[in-house]
Amino acid sequence: MPAITRALVTGASAGIGESFARQLAAQGAALVLVARRTDRLDALAARLREGHGIEVETLAADLSTPEGVQATADRLAADPAIDLLVNNAGYAARGRVGQLDAEALDHMLRVNVLALARLSHAAMGAMTPRGHGAVVNVASGTVFMQFPGNAGYGASKNFVMGFTRNMQVEAQGTGIQVQLLIPGVIATDFHAVAGNSLSNFPPERVMQADELVAASLRALEMREPVCIPSLPDIRDWEAYVAAEARVAAGASRDRAADRYGLPR
Incomplete structure:
Protein backbone atom coordinates (compact mmCIF):
# COMPACT_ATOMS: atom_id res chain seq x y z
CA MET A 1 0.00 0.00 0.00
CA PRO A 2 1.11 3.65 -0.32
CA ALA A 3 3.03 5.26 2.52
CA ILE A 4 0.86 5.81 5.58
CA THR A 5 0.08 9.46 6.24
CA ARG A 6 -1.67 9.26 9.60
CA ALA A 7 -2.56 6.22 11.71
CA LEU A 8 -4.93 5.82 14.63
CA VAL A 9 -3.81 3.07 17.01
CA THR A 10 -5.94 1.81 19.89
CA GLY A 11 -4.41 0.24 22.96
CA ALA A 12 -1.35 2.32 22.14
CA SER A 13 0.08 2.81 25.63
CA ALA A 14 1.80 -0.59 25.88
CA GLY A 15 2.63 -3.86 24.18
CA ILE A 16 1.60 -4.41 20.58
CA GLY A 17 -0.06 -1.00 20.28
CA GLU A 18 3.03 0.80 21.50
CA SER A 19 5.14 -1.14 19.02
CA PHE A 20 2.82 -0.15 16.17
CA ALA A 21 3.16 3.47 17.27
CA ARG A 22 6.95 3.32 17.37
CA GLN A 23 7.34 1.55 14.04
CA LEU A 24 4.84 3.78 12.25
CA ALA A 25 6.56 6.84 13.69
CA ALA A 26 9.88 5.56 12.34
CA GLN A 27 8.24 5.45 8.90
CA GLY A 28 7.23 9.10 9.24
CA ALA A 29 3.51 8.63 9.83
CA ALA A 30 1.63 11.10 12.01
CA LEU A 31 -0.23 9.38 14.84
CA VAL A 32 -3.40 9.48 16.88
CA LEU A 33 -2.78 7.30 19.93
CA VAL A 34 -5.75 5.99 21.91
CA ALA A 35 -5.69 4.33 25.34
CA ARG A 36 -7.01 4.76 28.87
CA ARG A 37 -3.71 5.63 30.56
CA THR A 38 -3.09 9.31 29.87
CA ASP A 39 0.31 9.42 31.56
CA ARG A 40 1.71 6.59 29.47
CA LEU A 41 0.17 7.98 26.28
CA ASP A 42 1.65 11.42 26.87
CA ALA A 43 5.09 10.00 27.69
CA LEU A 44 5.09 7.87 24.52
CA ALA A 45 3.89 10.79 22.41
CA ALA A 46 6.69 13.00 23.73
CA ARG A 47 9.32 10.37 22.90
CA LEU A 48 7.99 9.90 19.38
CA ARG A 49 7.79 13.62 18.66
CA GLU A 50 11.34 14.10 19.86
CA GLY A 51 12.74 11.04 18.17
CA HIS A 52 11.03 11.33 14.78
CA GLY A 53 9.80 14.91 14.45
CA ILE A 54 6.26 13.79 13.70
CA GLU A 55 2.84 15.02 14.79
CA VAL A 56 1.41 12.89 17.60
CA GLU A 57 -2.02 13.41 19.12
CA THR A 58 -3.26 11.54 22.18
CA LEU A 59 -6.86 10.62 22.90
CA ALA A 60 -7.56 9.25 26.37
CA ALA A 61 -10.57 6.99 25.90
CA ASP A 62 -11.94 3.96 27.69
CA LEU A 63 -13.20 1.70 24.91
CA SER A 64 -15.34 -0.28 27.34
CA THR A 65 -17.65 2.74 27.54
CA PRO A 66 -20.01 4.17 24.89
CA GLU A 67 -18.46 7.58 25.44
CA GLY A 68 -14.93 6.36 24.79
CA VAL A 69 -15.96 4.48 21.67
CA GLN A 70 -17.94 7.45 20.35
CA ALA A 71 -15.07 9.88 20.91
CA THR A 72 -12.71 7.59 18.99
CA ALA A 73 -15.20 6.95 16.19
CA ASP A 74 -15.79 10.70 15.87
CA ARG A 75 -12.04 11.26 15.62
CA LEU A 76 -11.81 8.70 12.82
CA ALA A 77 -14.69 10.22 10.91
CA ALA A 78 -13.47 13.79 11.27
CA ASP A 79 -9.95 13.43 9.83
CA PRO A 80 -9.58 12.57 6.14
CA ALA A 81 -5.83 12.19 6.65
CA ILE A 82 -6.25 9.02 8.75
CA ASP A 83 -5.47 6.23 6.33
CA LEU A 84 -4.72 3.42 8.81
CA LEU A 85 -6.73 2.16 11.77
CA VAL A 86 -5.07 -0.41 14.02
CA ASN A 87 -7.79 -2.02 16.14
CA ASN A 88 -5.45 -3.39 18.78
CA ALA A 89 -7.20 -2.62 22.10
CA GLY A 90 -8.28 -5.78 23.87
CA TYR A 91 -7.56 -8.06 26.78
CA ALA A 92 -8.47 -11.45 28.24
CA ALA A 93 -10.80 -12.10 31.15
CA HIS A 132 -7.92 4.33 -0.03
CA GLY A 133 -6.86 3.34 3.48
CA ALA A 134 -6.29 0.28 5.61
CA VAL A 135 -7.64 -1.40 8.73
CA VAL A 136 -5.71 -3.91 10.84
CA ASN A 137 -7.84 -5.94 13.24
CA VAL A 138 -5.92 -7.89 15.88
CA ALA A 139 -7.30 -11.34 16.70
CA SER A 140 -5.49 -14.17 18.54
CA GLY A 141 -4.07 -17.60 17.87
CA THR A 142 -6.60 -18.91 20.38
CA VAL A 143 -9.26 -18.70 17.63
CA PHE A 144 -7.93 -22.10 16.58
CA MET A 145 -7.97 -23.60 20.10
CA GLN A 146 -10.46 -24.82 22.68
CA PHE A 147 -9.43 -25.18 26.30
CA PRO A 148 -11.00 -24.56 29.72
CA GLY A 149 -11.20 -20.89 30.59
CA ASN A 150 -10.96 -19.65 27.00
CA ALA A 151 -14.64 -19.53 26.04
CA GLY A 152 -15.13 -15.79 26.52
CA TYR A 153 -11.80 -14.52 25.20
CA GLY A 154 -11.51 -17.09 22.42
CA ALA A 155 -15.04 -16.36 21.23
CA SER A 156 -14.38 -12.62 21.26
CA LYS A 157 -11.40 -13.14 18.99
CA ASN A 158 -13.40 -15.53 16.80
CA PHE A 159 -15.75 -12.58 16.34
CA VAL A 160 -12.78 -10.46 15.26
CA MET A 161 -11.76 -13.12 12.74
CA GLY A 162 -15.25 -13.59 11.29
CA PHE A 163 -16.03 -9.88 11.25
CA THR A 164 -12.74 -9.04 9.55
CA ARG A 165 -13.00 -11.73 6.91
CA ASN A 166 -16.45 -10.44 5.97
CA MET A 167 -15.05 -6.91 5.89
CA GLN A 168 -12.43 -8.14 3.43
CA VAL A 169 -15.14 -9.36 1.06
CA GLU A 170 -16.96 -6.04 1.31
CA ALA A 171 -13.72 -4.08 0.77
CA GLN A 172 -12.96 -5.70 -2.58
CA GLY A 173 -12.77 -3.06 -5.27
CA THR A 174 -12.92 -0.13 -2.82
CA GLY A 175 -9.19 0.52 -2.52
CA ILE A 176 -9.33 -0.32 1.22
CA GLN A 177 -7.03 -3.00 2.63
CA VAL A 178 -8.32 -5.00 5.59
CA GLN A 179 -5.80 -7.17 7.41
CA LEU A 180 -6.58 -9.91 9.90
CA LEU A 181 -3.59 -10.11 12.24
CA ILE A 182 -3.40 -13.31 14.30
CA PRO A 183 -0.68 -13.17 16.98
CA GLY A 184 0.47 -16.14 18.98
CA VAL A 185 2.06 -15.68 22.40
CA ILE A 186 3.61 -12.20 22.46
CA ALA A 187 6.02 -10.93 25.11
CA THR A 188 3.88 -8.16 26.63
CA ASP A 189 2.12 -7.56 29.94
CA PHE A 190 -1.09 -8.96 28.39
CA HIS A 191 -0.50 -12.30 30.09
CA ALA A 192 0.09 -10.86 33.55
CA VAL A 193 -3.13 -8.85 33.25
CA ALA A 194 -4.94 -12.08 32.31
CA GLY A 195 -3.51 -13.85 35.37
CA ASN A 196 -0.95 -15.87 33.47
CA SER A 197 2.83 -15.69 33.10
CA LEU A 198 5.12 -15.80 30.09
CA SER A 199 7.24 -18.27 32.03
CA ASN A 200 4.49 -20.85 31.43
CA PHE A 201 5.30 -20.91 27.72
CA PRO A 202 8.36 -22.47 26.07
CA PRO A 203 10.66 -19.68 24.84
CA GLU A 204 10.38 -20.91 21.26
CA ARG A 205 6.65 -20.09 21.34
CA VAL A 206 7.05 -16.48 22.50
CA MET A 207 7.47 -13.71 19.92
CA GLN A 208 8.57 -10.15 20.64
CA ALA A 209 5.98 -7.44 19.89
CA ASP A 210 8.34 -5.64 17.52
CA GLU A 211 8.70 -8.79 15.41
CA LEU A 212 4.93 -9.20 15.22
CA VAL A 213 4.34 -5.60 14.20
CA ALA A 214 7.13 -5.61 11.62
CA ALA A 215 5.52 -8.67 10.03
CA SER A 216 2.09 -7.01 10.05
CA LEU A 217 3.37 -3.86 8.35
CA ARG A 218 5.27 -5.94 5.82
CA ALA A 219 2.09 -7.94 5.14
CA LEU A 220 0.31 -4.66 4.39
CA GLU A 221 2.99 -3.83 1.84
CA MET A 222 2.59 -7.33 0.36
CA ARG A 223 -1.21 -6.95 0.42
CA GLU A 224 -1.62 -10.20 2.37
CA PRO A 225 -5.12 -10.23 3.87
CA VAL A 226 -4.21 -12.57 6.73
CA CYS A 227 -1.00 -12.22 8.71
CA ILE A 228 -0.06 -15.10 11.01
CA PRO A 229 3.57 -14.09 11.52
CA SER A 230 5.01 -17.37 12.77
CA LEU A 231 3.04 -19.72 10.50
CA PRO A 232 5.77 -21.47 8.47
CA ASP A 233 3.65 -22.20 5.41
CA ILE A 234 0.71 -20.06 4.28
CA ARG A 235 -0.70 -23.15 2.58
CA ASP A 236 -1.79 -24.31 6.04
CA TRP A 237 -4.12 -21.31 6.25
CA GLU A 238 -5.29 -21.96 2.69
CA ALA A 239 -6.09 -25.58 3.64
CA TYR A 240 -8.05 -24.30 6.65
CA VAL A 241 -10.11 -22.03 4.38
CA ALA A 242 -10.64 -24.86 1.88
CA ALA A 243 -11.87 -27.21 4.63
CA GLU A 244 -14.19 -24.47 5.86
CA ALA A 245 -15.62 -24.12 2.34
CA ARG A 246 -16.34 -27.85 2.19
CA VAL A 247 -18.21 -27.67 5.50
CA ALA A 248 -20.12 -24.60 4.31
CA ALA A 249 -21.21 -26.40 1.16
CA GLY A 250 -22.86 -29.12 3.25
CA ALA A 251 -24.28 -26.92 5.99
CA SER A 252 -27.60 -26.17 4.32
CA ARG A 253 -29.38 -28.98 2.45
CA ASP A 254 -32.98 -30.07 2.17
CA ARG A 255 -32.44 -33.31 4.12
CA ALA A 256 -30.44 -34.45 7.14
CA ALA A 257 -27.32 -36.46 6.37
CA ASP A 258 -27.64 -40.22 5.95
CA ARG A 259 -25.68 -40.95 9.14
CA TYR A 260 -28.70 -39.93 11.23
CA GLY A 261 -30.76 -42.75 9.70
CA LEU A 262 -33.92 -40.69 9.38
CA PRO A 263 -36.72 -42.13 7.21
CA ARG A 264 -36.75 -41.00 3.60
Missing part, protein backbone atom coordinates in the same frame (compact mmCIF):
# COMPACT_ATOMS: atom_id res chain seq x y z
CA ARG A 94 -10.44 -15.84 31.50
CA GLY A 95 -12.33 -18.41 33.49
CA ARG A 96 -14.69 -21.33 33.04
CA VAL A 97 -18.11 -20.33 31.76
CA GLY A 98 -19.88 -21.17 35.00
CA GLN A 99 -17.28 -19.45 37.16
CA LEU A 100 -16.12 -16.39 35.22
CA ASP A 101 -17.07 -13.05 36.75
CA ALA A 102 -20.04 -11.92 34.66
CA GLU A 103 -19.14 -8.23 34.82
CA ALA A 104 -15.57 -8.97 33.76
CA LEU A 105 -16.93 -10.91 30.78
CA ASP A 106 -19.23 -8.04 29.79
CA HIS A 107 -16.40 -5.53 30.11
CA MET A 108 -14.08 -7.62 27.93
CA LEU A 109 -16.72 -8.12 25.24
CA ARG A 110 -17.39 -4.39 25.11
CA VAL A 111 -13.72 -3.77 24.32
CA ASN A 112 -12.86 -6.80 22.19
CA VAL A 113 -16.09 -6.99 20.20
CA LEU A 114 -18.26 -3.88 20.34
CA ALA A 115 -15.50 -1.27 20.22
CA LEU A 116 -13.69 -3.03 17.38
CA ALA A 117 -16.90 -3.30 15.37
CA ARG A 118 -17.86 0.34 15.91
CA LEU A 119 -14.40 1.64 15.01
CA SER A 120 -14.23 -0.58 11.93
CA HIS A 121 -17.60 0.85 10.93
CA ALA A 122 -16.34 4.40 11.38
CA ALA A 123 -13.11 3.75 9.47
CA MET A 124 -14.77 2.03 6.53
CA GLY A 125 -17.40 4.75 6.34
CA ALA A 126 -14.71 7.43 6.20
CA MET A 127 -12.20 5.66 3.95
CA THR A 128 -14.49 4.16 1.30
CA PRO A 129 -15.53 7.46 -0.33
CA ARG A 130 -11.84 8.42 -0.54
CA GLY A 131 -10.94 5.09 -2.16
Whole structure:
Protein backbone atom coordinates (compact mmCIF):
# COMPACT_ATOMS: atom_id res chain seq x y z
CA MET A 1 0.00 0.00 0.00
CA PRO A 2 1.11 3.65 -0.32
CA ALA A 3 3.03 5.26 2.52
CA ILE A 4 0.86 5.81 5.58
CA THR A 5 0.08 9.46 6.24
CA ARG A 6 -1.67 9.26 9.60
CA ALA A 7 -2.56 6.22 11.71
CA LEU A 8 -4.93 5.82 14.63
CA VAL A 9 -3.81 3.07 17.01
CA THR A 10 -5.94 1.81 19.89
CA GLY A 11 -4.41 0.24 22.96
CA ALA A 12 -1.35 2.32 22.14
CA SER A 13 0.08 2.81 25.63
CA ALA A 14 1.80 -0.59 25.88
CA GLY A 15 2.63 -3.86 24.18
CA ILE A 16 1.60 -4.41 20.58
CA GLY A 17 -0.06 -1.00 20.28
CA GLU A 18 3.03 0.80 21.50
CA SER A 19 5.14 -1.14 19.02
CA PHE A 20 2.82 -0.15 16.17
CA ALA A 21 3.16 3.47 17.27
CA ARG A 22 6.95 3.32 17.37
CA GLN A 23 7.34 1.55 14.04
CA LEU A 24 4.84 3.78 12.25
CA ALA A 25 6.56 6.84 13.69
CA ALA A 26 9.88 5.56 12.34
CA GLN A 27 8.24 5.45 8.90
CA GLY A 28 7.23 9.10 9.24
CA ALA A 29 3.51 8.63 9.83
CA ALA A 30 1.63 11.10 12.01
CA LEU A 31 -0.23 9.38 14.84
CA VAL A 32 -3.40 9.48 16.88
CA LEU A 33 -2.78 7.30 19.93
CA VAL A 34 -5.75 5.99 21.91
CA ALA A 35 -5.69 4.33 25.34
CA ARG A 36 -7.01 4.76 28.87
CA ARG A 37 -3.71 5.63 30.56
CA THR A 38 -3.09 9.31 29.87
CA ASP A 39 0.31 9.42 31.56
CA ARG A 40 1.71 6.59 29.47
CA LEU A 41 0.17 7.98 26.28
CA ASP A 42 1.65 11.42 26.87
CA ALA A 43 5.09 10.00 27.69
CA LEU A 44 5.09 7.87 24.52
CA ALA A 45 3.89 10.79 22.41
CA ALA A 46 6.69 13.00 23.73
CA ARG A 47 9.32 10.37 22.90
CA LEU A 48 7.99 9.90 19.38
CA ARG A 49 7.79 13.62 18.66
CA GLU A 50 11.34 14.10 19.86
CA GLY A 51 12.74 11.04 18.17
CA HIS A 52 11.03 11.33 14.78
CA GLY A 53 9.80 14.91 14.45
CA ILE A 54 6.26 13.79 13.70
CA GLU A 55 2.84 15.02 14.79
CA VAL A 56 1.41 12.89 17.60
CA GLU A 57 -2.02 13.41 19.12
CA THR A 58 -3.26 11.54 22.18
CA LEU A 59 -6.86 10.62 22.90
CA ALA A 60 -7.56 9.25 26.37
CA ALA A 61 -10.57 6.99 25.90
CA ASP A 62 -11.94 3.96 27.69
CA LEU A 63 -13.20 1.70 24.91
CA SER A 64 -15.34 -0.28 27.34
CA THR A 65 -17.65 2.74 27.54
CA PRO A 66 -20.01 4.17 24.89
CA GLU A 67 -18.46 7.58 25.44
CA GLY A 68 -14.93 6.36 24.79
CA VAL A 69 -15.96 4.48 21.67
CA GLN A 70 -17.94 7.45 20.35
CA ALA A 71 -15.07 9.88 20.91
CA THR A 72 -12.71 7.59 18.99
CA ALA A 73 -15.20 6.95 16.19
CA ASP A 74 -15.79 10.70 15.87
CA ARG A 75 -12.04 11.26 15.62
CA LEU A 76 -11.81 8.70 12.82
CA ALA A 77 -14.69 10.22 10.91
CA ALA A 78 -13.47 13.79 11.27
CA ASP A 79 -9.95 13.43 9.83
CA PRO A 80 -9.58 12.57 6.14
CA ALA A 81 -5.83 12.19 6.65
CA ILE A 82 -6.25 9.02 8.75
CA ASP A 83 -5.47 6.23 6.33
CA LEU A 84 -4.72 3.42 8.81
CA LEU A 85 -6.73 2.16 11.77
CA VAL A 86 -5.07 -0.41 14.02
CA ASN A 87 -7.79 -2.02 16.14
CA ASN A 88 -5.45 -3.39 18.78
CA ALA A 89 -7.20 -2.62 22.10
CA GLY A 90 -8.28 -5.78 23.87
CA TYR A 91 -7.56 -8.06 26.78
CA ALA A 92 -8.47 -11.45 28.24
CA ALA A 93 -10.80 -12.10 31.15
CA ARG A 94 -10.44 -15.84 31.50
CA GLY A 95 -12.33 -18.41 33.49
CA ARG A 96 -14.69 -21.33 33.04
CA VAL A 97 -18.11 -20.33 31.76
CA GLY A 98 -19.88 -21.17 35.00
CA GLN A 99 -17.28 -19.45 37.16
CA LEU A 100 -16.12 -16.39 35.22
CA ASP A 101 -17.07 -13.05 36.75
CA ALA A 102 -20.04 -11.92 34.66
CA GLU A 103 -19.14 -8.23 34.82
CA ALA A 104 -15.57 -8.97 33.76
CA LEU A 105 -16.93 -10.91 30.78
CA ASP A 106 -19.23 -8.04 29.79
CA HIS A 107 -16.40 -5.53 30.11
CA MET A 108 -14.08 -7.62 27.93
CA LEU A 109 -16.72 -8.12 25.24
CA ARG A 110 -17.39 -4.39 25.11
CA VAL A 111 -13.72 -3.77 24.32
CA ASN A 112 -12.86 -6.80 22.19
CA VAL A 113 -16.09 -6.99 20.20
CA LEU A 114 -18.26 -3.88 20.34
CA ALA A 115 -15.50 -1.27 20.22
CA LEU A 116 -13.69 -3.03 17.38
CA ALA A 117 -16.90 -3.30 15.37
CA ARG A 118 -17.86 0.34 15.91
CA LEU A 119 -14.40 1.64 15.01
CA SER A 120 -14.23 -0.58 11.93
CA HIS A 121 -17.60 0.85 10.93
CA ALA A 122 -16.34 4.40 11.38
CA ALA A 123 -13.11 3.75 9.47
CA MET A 124 -14.77 2.03 6.53
CA GLY A 125 -17.40 4.75 6.34
CA ALA A 126 -14.71 7.43 6.20
CA MET A 127 -12.20 5.66 3.95
CA THR A 128 -14.49 4.16 1.30
CA PRO A 129 -15.53 7.46 -0.33
CA ARG A 130 -11.84 8.42 -0.54
CA GLY A 131 -10.94 5.09 -2.16
CA HIS A 132 -7.92 4.33 -0.03
CA GLY A 133 -6.86 3.34 3.48
CA ALA A 134 -6.29 0.28 5.61
CA VAL A 135 -7.64 -1.40 8.73
CA VAL A 136 -5.71 -3.91 10.84
CA ASN A 137 -7.84 -5.94 13.24
CA VAL A 138 -5.92 -7.89 15.88
CA ALA A 139 -7.30 -11.34 16.70
CA SER A 140 -5.49 -14.17 18.54
CA GLY A 141 -4.07 -17.60 17.87
CA THR A 142 -6.60 -18.91 20.38
CA VAL A 143 -9.26 -18.70 17.63
CA PHE A 144 -7.93 -22.10 16.58
CA MET A 145 -7.97 -23.60 20.10
CA GLN A 146 -10.46 -24.82 22.68
CA PHE A 147 -9.43 -25.18 26.30
CA PRO A 148 -11.00 -24.56 29.72
CA GLY A 149 -11.20 -20.89 30.59
CA ASN A 150 -10.96 -19.65 27.00
CA ALA A 151 -14.64 -19.53 26.04
CA GLY A 152 -15.13 -15.79 26.52
CA TYR A 153 -11.80 -14.52 25.20
CA GLY A 154 -11.51 -17.09 22.42
CA ALA A 155 -15.04 -16.36 21.23
CA SER A 156 -14.38 -12.62 21.26
CA LYS A 157 -11.40 -13.14 18.99
CA ASN A 158 -13.40 -15.53 16.80
CA PHE A 159 -15.75 -12.58 16.34
CA VAL A 160 -12.78 -10.46 15.26
CA MET A 161 -11.76 -13.12 12.74
CA GLY A 162 -15.25 -13.59 11.29
CA PHE A 163 -16.03 -9.88 11.25
CA THR A 164 -12.74 -9.04 9.55
CA ARG A 165 -13.00 -11.73 6.91
CA ASN A 166 -16.45 -10.44 5.97
CA MET A 167 -15.05 -6.91 5.89
CA GLN A 168 -12.43 -8.14 3.43
CA VAL A 169 -15.14 -9.36 1.06
CA GLU A 170 -16.96 -6.04 1.31
CA ALA A 171 -13.72 -4.08 0.77
CA GLN A 172 -12.96 -5.70 -2.58
CA GLY A 173 -12.77 -3.06 -5.27
CA THR A 174 -12.92 -0.13 -2.82
CA GLY A 175 -9.19 0.52 -2.52
CA ILE A 176 -9.33 -0.32 1.22
CA GLN A 177 -7.03 -3.00 2.63
CA VAL A 178 -8.32 -5.00 5.59
CA GLN A 179 -5.80 -7.17 7.41
CA LEU A 180 -6.58 -9.91 9.90
CA LEU A 181 -3.59 -10.11 12.24
CA ILE A 182 -3.40 -13.31 14.30
CA PRO A 183 -0.68 -13.17 16.98
CA GLY A 184 0.47 -16.14 18.98
CA VAL A 185 2.06 -15.68 22.40
CA ILE A 186 3.61 -12.20 22.46
CA ALA A 187 6.02 -10.93 25.11
CA THR A 188 3.88 -8.16 26.63
CA ASP A 189 2.12 -7.56 29.94
CA PHE A 190 -1.09 -8.96 28.39
CA HIS A 191 -0.50 -12.30 30.09
CA ALA A 192 0.09 -10.86 33.55
CA VAL A 193 -3.13 -8.85 33.25
CA ALA A 194 -4.94 -12.08 32.31
CA GLY A 195 -3.51 -13.85 35.37
CA ASN A 196 -0.95 -15.87 33.47
CA SER A 197 2.83 -15.69 33.10
CA LEU A 198 5.12 -15.80 30.09
CA SER A 199 7.24 -18.27 32.03
CA ASN A 200 4.49 -20.85 31.43
CA PHE A 201 5.30 -20.91 27.72
CA PRO A 202 8.36 -22.47 26.07
CA PRO A 203 10.66 -19.68 24.84
CA GLU A 204 10.38 -20.91 21.26
CA ARG A 205 6.65 -20.09 21.34
CA VAL A 206 7.05 -16.48 22.50
CA MET A 207 7.47 -13.71 19.92
CA GLN A 208 8.57 -10.15 20.64
CA ALA A 209 5.98 -7.44 19.89
CA ASP A 210 8.34 -5.64 17.52
CA GLU A 211 8.70 -8.79 15.41
CA LEU A 212 4.93 -9.20 15.22
CA VAL A 213 4.34 -5.60 14.20
CA ALA A 214 7.13 -5.61 11.62
CA ALA A 215 5.52 -8.67 10.03
CA SER A 216 2.09 -7.01 10.05
CA LEU A 217 3.37 -3.86 8.35
CA ARG A 218 5.27 -5.94 5.82
CA ALA A 219 2.09 -7.94 5.14
CA LEU A 220 0.31 -4.66 4.39
CA GLU A 221 2.99 -3.83 1.84
CA MET A 222 2.59 -7.33 0.36
CA ARG A 223 -1.21 -6.95 0.42
CA GLU A 224 -1.62 -10.20 2.37
CA PRO A 225 -5.12 -10.23 3.87
CA VAL A 226 -4.21 -12.57 6.73
CA CYS A 227 -1.00 -12.22 8.71
CA ILE A 228 -0.06 -15.10 11.01
CA PRO A 229 3.57 -14.09 11.52
CA SER A 230 5.01 -17.37 12.77
CA LEU A 231 3.04 -19.72 10.50
CA PRO A 232 5.77 -21.47 8.47
CA ASP A 233 3.65 -22.20 5.41
CA ILE A 234 0.71 -20.06 4.28
CA ARG A 235 -0.70 -23.15 2.58
CA ASP A 236 -1.79 -24.31 6.04
CA TRP A 237 -4.12 -21.31 6.25
CA GLU A 238 -5.29 -21.96 2.69
CA ALA A 239 -6.09 -25.58 3.64
CA TYR A 240 -8.05 -24.30 6.65
CA VAL A 241 -10.11 -22.03 4.38
CA ALA A 242 -10.64 -24.86 1.88
CA ALA A 243 -11.87 -27.21 4.63
CA GLU A 244 -14.19 -24.47 5.86
CA ALA A 245 -15.62 -24.12 2.34
CA ARG A 246 -16.34 -27.85 2.19
CA VAL A 247 -18.21 -27.67 5.50
CA ALA A 248 -20.12 -24.60 4.31
CA ALA A 249 -21.21 -26.40 1.16
CA GLY A 250 -22.86 -29.12 3.25
CA ALA A 251 -24.28 -26.92 5.99
CA SER A 252 -27.60 -26.17 4.32
CA ARG A 253 -29.38 -28.98 2.45
CA ASP A 254 -32.98 -30.07 2.17
CA ARG A 255 -32.44 -33.31 4.12
CA ALA A 256 -30.44 -34.45 7.14
CA ALA A 257 -27.32 -36.46 6.37
CA ASP A 258 -27.64 -40.22 5.95
CA ARG A 259 -25.68 -40.95 9.14
CA TYR A 260 -28.70 -39.93 11.23
CA GLY A 261 -30.76 -42.75 9.70
CA LEU A 262 -33.92 -40.69 9.38
CA PRO A 263 -36.72 -42.13 7.21
CA ARG A 264 -36.75 -41.00 3.60
